[in-house]
Amino acid sequence: MPHLPQVLRQLAAATSLALLTLGAQAQALPGKGVTVLPLKSSIAEETFQTLLVMKGLEQLGYDVQPIKEVEYPTAHIAIAQGDATFLADHWNP
Known part of the structure; x- marks a missing residue:
């Protein structure tokens, strides 16, 4: 279990990246081209x-x-x- 903190850090980083990407997509104009x-x-x-x-x-x-x-x-x-x-x-x- 000595690698658990490293795994948690990687998981936290991946989650943060996913949330940032989601926020960037929400700001796009949904009606562009419609x-x-x-x-x-x-x-x-x-x-x-x-x-x-x-x-x-x-x-x-x-x-x-x-x-x-x-x-x-x-x-x-x-x-x-x-x-x-x-x-x-x-x-x-």
Whole structure:
């Protein structure tokens, strides 16, 4: 067991290196190279939520396209088929 302290030091060094690498990866922009297409309804008050989400996505590196204005059923179909990326708000009466 005289080598136990050396083994522990090596294990600690390997763990530290792994944690540092993990931290460096977390700081990368997750959206780099990814294009997103936001949708919104014709209700003017809903623009704020969409713009807020768009700004956050831009800061994460996503290429955010201009907002497309559509009705809710059209938005749901477009997102389900992959023609659009998100609808930041929804009103369900």
